[in-house]
Amino acid sequence: MNQVKQSGRAEYRIIRYSPWLVHFNTGACNGCDIEVLAAITPVYDPERFGVKLAPSIRHGDILVVTGAVTKKAAERLKILYDQMPCPKFVIAVGACAIDGGVFSKSYSVVGGVDRVVPVAAYVPGCPPRPEAILDGIVKLLDLIKKGGVVNNGCSGQT
Amino acid sequence: MGVVDKHSLLESFSVGRGVVKPSRKLYIIEPGNVRRVFEALIEKFGYGGFYLSTIVGTDLRDEGRIRLDYYIVLLPEEETVVLRTFIPRENPVIDSLVDILPGALSGECETHDLLGVVFRGNPFLKRGFFAPRDVVEKGEYPLRKDSGV
Numbered sequence: 001m002n003q004v005k006q007s008g009r010a011e012y013r014i015i016r017y018s019p020w021l022v023h024f025n026t027g028a029c030n031g032c033d034i035e036v037l038a039a040i041t042p043v044y045d046p047e048r049f050g051v052k053l054a055p056s057i058r059h060g061d062i063l064v065v066t067g068a069v070t071k072k073a074a075e076r077l078k079i080l081y082d083q084m085p086c087p088k089f090v091i092a093v094g095a096c097a098i099d100g101g102v103f104s105k106s107y108s109v110v111g112g113v114d115r116v117v118p119v120a121a122y123v124p125g126c127p128p129r130p131e132a133i134l135d136g137i138v139k140l141l142d143l144i145k146k147g148g149v150v151n152n153g154c155s156g157q158t
Numbered sequence: 159m160g161v162v163d164k165h166s167l168l169e170s171f172s173v174g175r176g177v178v179k180p181s182r183k184l185y186i187i188e189p190g191n192v193r194r195v196f197e198a199l200i201e202k203f204g205y206g207g208f209y210l211s212t213i214v215g216t217d218l219r220d221e222g223r224i225r226l227d228y229y230i231v232l233l234p235e236e237e238t239v240v241l242r243t244f245i246p247r248e249n250p251v252i253d254s255l256v257d258i259l260p261g262a263l264s265g266e267c268e269t270h271d272l273l274g275v276v277f278r279g280n281p282f283l284k285r286g287f288f289a290p291r292d293v294v295e296k297g298e299y300p301l302r303k304d305s306g307v
Contacts, residue, residue, distance in 0.1 A: 071290035107300045107307035
């Protein structure tokens with residue numbers, strides 16, 4: 001535990017001050033997407049936390065996933081996740097991204113995001129408020145600071 | 159040429175009428191006539207006189223047939239009209255519109271993939287357009303009531 005804490009602090013010091021987001025829709029109804037876009041407007045001023053959208057997945061620190069993961073989007077989500085540099089974290093935004101929501105038993109849906117990639121934070125709601133999304137990001141940063149996030153998909157590599 | 163002419167043209171092909179929510183006029187047409195209706199629409203009113211919005215397929219298992227709804231929008235009135243046709247469930251074949259109306263491509267490919275309707279003359283039909291791979295490999299059409307997926 002102690003070791004995890006320390007390594008967490010050393011590796012993640014920089015990302016805590018400027019987490020760059022990448023937004024990916026795996027089959028949402030666009031309700032959550034609108035709230036994610038609202039959350040990065042000056043009204044909610046995400047840059048006070050250093051949060052902004054990354055120009056490319058290869059510059060991203062946090063992957064914001066919205067929507068139930070369909071079988072076709074699952075392959076793309078895995079490819080995107082593999083392209084992100086380490087350390088990397090995933091936030092599942094909305095009821096569908098958490099466990100598939102109302103679509104969970106559909107023939108074309110895998111389920112929640114955690115069936116495909118490891119998820120560090122869940123933001124519930126249908127759709128969640130922009131404040132809730134930002135709160136989820138801030139809570140995740142807090143968790144990173146404390147070294148609470150260990151399953152970040154980068155075992156052995158930094 | 160006003161919207162009345164368009165309605166009378168559709169009326170001349172129809173074998174039944176009705177209303178679809180919200181108060182959209184519905185014309186029931188023989189499956190063999192669907193292509194002819196669109197040819198007549200193009201010939202009389204041109205490509206600017208209407209557009210094909212979407213094609214909706216429904217599996218009516220108890221009646222043993224598949225219902226196809228062609229949603230068209232009459233321009234410049236922007237009035238939505240529904241052309242409805244029924245094809246047998248065992249042999250769901252209907253003429254394609256994709257060579258005269260390229261906008262029919264996505265609707266036909268979707269209906270083929272999810273319901274198994276064969277649009278005769280559409281070279282772009284394939285499985286896996288929307289359906290995931292495991293459903294395709296099982297050879298099932300997910301929107302059929304007895305598909306079990």
